[in-house]
Amino acid sequence: MSRPEDILPPDLFYNDIESRKYTTNSRIKSIQASMTNRALELLDLDTPSLILDVGCGSGLSGEILSGVPEEHGGPHAWFGMDISSSMLGEALERDVEGDMLLADMGQGVPFRAGTFDAAISISAIQWLCNAETSDVTPEGRLKRFFDGLYASLRRGGKAVCQFYPKNPQQRSMISNAAIKAGFGAGILEDDPDTKSLKVYLVLTVGGGDVSGTVSRMSDVDVQDARRKDKKRGKEFERKGSKAWITRKKAQSEAKGKIVKPNSKYTGRRRKTAW
Amino acid sequence: MKLLTLNFLTCARKTCKTNPAAFPLHPREAELEQIEAEINPLLIQNLLPRINWEVLKTISQELGLPSLPESAPDSEDFMTEEGEPTQTLKDLHTLLMEMNVQNGKLVCGSCEHEYAIKEGIANFLLPSHMV
Ligand SMILES: C[S@@+](CC[C@H](N)C(=O)[O-])C[C@H]1O[C@@H](n2cnc3c(N)ncnc32)[C@H](O)[C@@H]1O
Ligand SMILES: [Zn+2]
Numbered sequence: 001m002s003r004p005e006d007i008l009p010p011d012l013f014y015n016d017i018e019s020r021k022y023t024t025n026s027r028i029k030s031i032q033a034s035m036t037n038r039a040l041e042l043l044d045l046d047t048p049s050l051i052l053d054v055g056c057g058s059g060l061s062g063e064i065l066s067g068v069p070e071e072h073g074g075p076h077a078w079f080g081m082d083i084s085s086s087m088l089g090e091a092l093e094r095d096v097e098g099d100m101l102l103a104d105m106g107q108g109v110p111f112r113a114g115t116f117d118a119a120i121s122i123s124a125i126q127w128l129c130n131a132e133t134s135d136v137t138p139e140g141r142l143k144r145f146f147d148g149l150y151a152s153l154r155r156g157g158k159a160v161c162q163f164y165p166k167n168p169q170q171r172s173m174i175s176n177a178a179i180k181a182g183f184g185a186g187i188l189e190d191d192p193d194t195k196s197l198k199v200y201l202v203l204t205v206g207g208g209d210v211s212g213t214v215s216r217m218s219d220v221d222v223q224d225a226r227r228k229d230k231k232r233g234k235e236f237e238r239k240g241s242k243a244w245i246t247r248k249k250a251q252s253e254a255k256g257k258i259v260k261p262n263s264k265y266t267g268r269r270r271k272t273a274w
Numbered sequence: 275m276k277l278l279t280l281n282f283l284t285c286a287r288k289t290c291k292t293n294p295a296a297f298p299l300h301p302r303e304a305e306l307e308q309i310e311a312e313i314n315p316l317l318i319q320n321l322l323p324r325i326n327w328e329v330l331k332t333i334s335q336e337l338g339l340p341s342l343p344e345s346a347p348d349s350e351d352f353m354t355e356e357g358e359p360t361q362t363l364k365d366l367h368t369l370l371m372e373m374n375v376q377n378g379k380l381v382c383g384s385c386e387h388e389y390a391i392k393e394g395i396a397n398f399l400l401p402s403h404m405v
Contacts (some may be wrong), residue, residue, distance in 0.1 A: 047316060047320055048314055048316045048317035048320055049317075049320065050317075050320075050321060050324075070316075075314060075317070076317070077278070077314075077317055077321075077371075079279060079282075081398075083399070085395075088395055092393055092394070092395070097311065099275050099276050099278075099279040099394070099395075100394075100395050101283075101395065101396050101397075101398045102395055102396070102397045102398060102399055103286070103397075103398035103399060104398075104399055104400075107286060107398075107399075107400055107405050108286055108288070108405075110283060110284050110285065110286035110398055111282045111283060111284060112282055112283075112284050112297055114324065115282040115324070117320075133402055135402050135403075136402060136405075144405075154324075
């Protein structure tokens with residue numbers, strides 16, 4: 001299946017027809033919901049918070065944020081940004097509670113410093129790697145976005161961005177841009193090596209509970225990673241198990257790809273929607 | 275667009291980033307609408323330290339709303355002894371979460387760029403020469 005990112009610019013791809021199809025498709029709705037719930041689980045908010053939803057689309061995630069029950073630390077308030085007026089139109093029709101901006105995340109995040117407790121982005125930031133006009137570059141757009149996101153989060157704030165990297169280069173281009181902006185960053189994979197692989201970029205601003213810090217990630221020692229790998233008894237590894245992921249990580253580190261250091265998230269199975 | 279949001283939105287242009295006049299954005303020709311929302315005392319309590327009260331006063335005044343108290347309320351005064359929301363909390367909830375600018379524009383005090391608001395959604399797309 002071809003990637004929408006390779007077909008048209010986002011505001012043209014998500015036109016009225018596509019936005020309606022997207023928003024009413026029950027399979028899409030349930031996948032987006034489960035990824036939103038996973039992101040919420042990673043954000044681990046224990047009290048009603050102000051959340052930015054980047055590439056909020058028709059508000060499928062927003063509805064979940066507004067609906068988090070008190071027992072689970074909600075309900076949260078959210079603001080959304082999206083470049084497609086048709087997607088935002090769908091959100092309006094569905095009467096979502098968050099305020100939304102028609103905005104291009106590649107042009108920055110127009111909120112004052114320390115506005116948000118947290119940010120989420122579901123299936124959107126890979127679009128930053130597209131540069132639709134000759135006067136912008138993916139690198140420039142990524143920088144603008146992550147610098148702005150970093151500033152708009154309060155200290156101790158977190159962001160979780162699920163995204164669909166086109167290839168390993170794109171994946172590290174995106175996580176490197178986040179690290180350069182100052183975030184502590186880690187990548188979490190759900191259902192690794194399956195067709196339904198989901199990649200989450202987990203970001204923290206100063207002092208938060210992060211699975212990987214900037215220094216630990218950029219300090220990755222290729223030789224070391226390999227030596228550790230050899231010592232591990234592979235026969236105990238189940239595919240998808242913690243040991244297996246650790247080994248996969250060591251391999252990726254050896255290849256120079258950014259992966260997060262091991263953490264409590266490593267190897268945890270994805271929960272189904274609450 | 276809620277007054278809550280207007281308390282955080284800034285001009286999107288790079289040249290305005292360091293100019294204090296780029297925040298807040300000033301509503302013009304605003305059509306206000308009150309849209310009921312469920313009260314969330316804990317959320318408002320969490321947000322209160324982040325609300326710029328001076329800005330809230332300015333924006334309310336620019337929108338022609340009744341003037342606000344000199345200083346921000348204390349979140350200790352949000353609940354009655356019976357655990358019910360006080361009038362103070364209810365008023366703040368109405369102001370922040372229910373008052374909406376449905377149509378109009380937001381103007382940057384630094385570069386004077388106008389961001390149009392339609393059906394409550396502000397258009398922050400910039401032509402690339404302005405980014
Ligand atoms: C697959 S949809 C996901 C929508 C929503 N997050 C969800 O999970 O249902 C991708 C969204 O990203 C938005 N998008 C793409 N590029 C964008 C950009 N540069 N700035 C803001 N939004 C963008 C699209 O308009 C679209 O609504
Ligand atoms: Zn400006």
